[in-house]
Amino acid sequence: MAASGFDLTSLTEDQQLALQQYTSVTDQELDAALPLLQTCQWNAQIAITRFFDGDADTVDPAAEAARVAPPPPPPPAQAGRRAETLMDTIAPRSSRDRSRRGNGLEEAPRIVPTPESQMTQPMPFPFSLILLPFNLTYVVFQRILGTAGYLFPFLPRLLSRFWSGSGARPTRDTGRRPLSPNDTAARFMREFEEEYGVTHGTVPFHEGGYASAFDIAKRDLKYLLVLLLSPEHDDNASFVRETLLAPELLAFLKDPKNNILLWSGTVQDAEAFQVSTALSANKFPYACLIAHTPSVSSTAMSKIVTSAGPIAAQDLIQKLQAGIQSQSAELDRIRRQRQEQQASRSLRQEQESAYERSLAADREKARRRKEEEAEKEKVEREERQREESKAQRVRTLAQWRRWRAASIHPEPGTDVKDAVRISLRLPNGERAVRKFRPDAELEELYAFVECYDIMNDVNEGNDMTEKAPQEPEGYEHDYGFRLVSPMPREVYEVNSKGGTIRERVGKSGNLIVEMVGGEEEDEEEEDEV
Incomplete structure (x- = not known):
């Protein structure tokens, strides 16, 4: 949006x-x-x-x-x-x-661990070469002391108590390899499960960094329980076995009604060490319940309950329940507000979606209507073109027939001894008899049949033309009939062999006019003419 x-x-x-x-x-x-x-x-x-x-x-x-x-003069950028x-x-x-x-209430800050690459700057090569013997000596002594601490586990605890005391703040183990928050959480859970012999998922740890758990708790209005452990303290193992792994505490943490998100870490890691510093933890094991506090500000996350040092499982549950009850009313109110906002947002989205669907439907209807109108217009245009083409063909055919009727040679008189006499039975049953010149082409006989009605009108004095008709340009006429002699049957095609009437038919003949197709169309065209 x-x-x-x-x-x-x-x-x-x-x-x-x-x-x-x-x-x-x-x-x-x-x-x-x-x-x-x-x-x-x-x-x-x-x-x-x-x-x-x-x-x-x-x-x-x-x-x-x-x-x-x-505004004052602009200072330098830095x-x-x-x-x-x-x-x-x-x-x-x-x-x-x-x-x-x-x-x-006390602030619970959001901590993002600084990458190890940004915390330390690489030493120039000449200085690292000078300090190489000291580094090797340090590594050797570190390995020796590590081996002694492994063989005699009481020595590190004794030394830590001697130097810092049981309640003093522990130090971060710089020997541990720095990892990303997710990998650090995975390493902590793996070491926790190996040390205390529990399966994965027994304790509902958040499988991510502190910042991730902090953001989830703030977004979903959950209670973030931060648990910081220190292997240097003697109370660490007893707290885990007697308190953290107690069935009643595990059931309380896993109960979805409590909305608790558990994040834990060891202060030997950089992230947990920074979290302990930000939360002012100076005694371990340390537990802190963090929740959203609308009474402070609309985005505040505050520490609700804190517990430092060993504590029984029931006592810890009671403290957590008291902290949850103190903030449940405000969080429930915020949840209802968010639900109402989400409902109104969903309703608005549904209305917008319905509006968009309605617009899409209207656009689709408009598109279909436009296509239908275009298709209808196209059909009408094609129909008009066909009608115009048909009318043009009819006009051209009529012009050609008038021209051809005028160009047929007149019937020879009695003085022409070699005239060809042809008797024709037309499709309508009428019989026509006419003489043709001996050198007249067969096509002229076809033209006579085609223009018979026009020539009759001319002979009867019904010629309506005021001037001699002209031959249509680019028009080639196809005859829709053929001339056939009945006994024996022989077809005289006009376009196959050509020749004169005398050569093809003889001095005289009786022929029948047979239609070869398009008879109805020709009759309609003649009627229109």
Whole structure:
């Protein structure tokens, strides 16, 4: 859905990429995403952080001052970016923190682990070559101490207690290979299952990173239970076996009515270590229940319940139930609002779909009606062309018959001794007798039969023409009949052999006119003439 009053095609390629990245993570409408991205100078990371930190609706003091006061001279690009970041993150957080302290809630930030490649910069080759002996010595001592710790497991715990104490914050294991959030979660679950002898799926861990679980809990209005473990603490194994793997706690976590999403990790990994720092966890095992708190802001995620150190399964369940009950009313209200919004959105989409289907049906009807009209017009045009062609043929035939009747030689008189006498029985039963010159072609006999009625009219004085008819240009006449002698039967074709009447028929003959096709059409044409 395009933002109202804003043309997305006017955005640059980098701005469209930032918009796509922001909406894919936050699942926010474009009408609300565009102003925040414009405020953050189209920095997708800053906009995402402000959205999940609840700063999307916070008024930017610098922007408000710039709107009221005349704009100052533009600073350098790098300084401008730094000023925007500080003003948009630090200043609004102070007011937000005061609001949350007033409500007794503490912020639960969204943590995205920094890739290991960006945390450390490669050392120049000359320095790495100089430090190579020290690195080799460090690796050798690390392997020796690792072997000693494997043979004597109590030594690492004793040393950690000696140096940091049981309640002190553990350190991250820099020797563990850094992985992506999904791979880190898979490695944690595999090590957890191998160490405690449980099958996959016994504990409903989220198979992804903390940021992914955080976004799902915020989007679906679920309760995010963050569980941080530390293998350096003695209470870690007992907590897992007696509390986390307790049947009543597992049933409570798997119950869909509770809407709990469990994410866990070991502080030896970089992501879990950053999460523990952000949540201010200083005693392990550490559990924190995070939920959406509309009372703080429309996008706030806050810590509802925290538990540090060993705790019984029933006590942990009671604390989680109390936290869930404290936020259930507000979350139910938000769910109802979202359901109503979804219902209205679905109704609007159905109406738009019905409207589009109606438009498509109307367009289809219009298209069919246009095609039918075009087909009807085509048929009528072809019919008119056939009628005109037929009328033209009739007119041409009539003109040719008049011309041919006028060009037939007159019947020879009694002084012509070699005249050919022919007796013809016409198709209508009438008999015609006529004499022809001895050198007259057979075609003239055919022309006489074709123009017999016209020649009769001329002989009777009914010729209506005022001038001599002209031969039609480009017209070739085909005779629709043939002349046949009855006994013995012989057909005299006009177009096959040619010749004179005397050569073909003889000095005299009795012939029958037989129609060879198109008799009805010829009769109709003659009637029209």
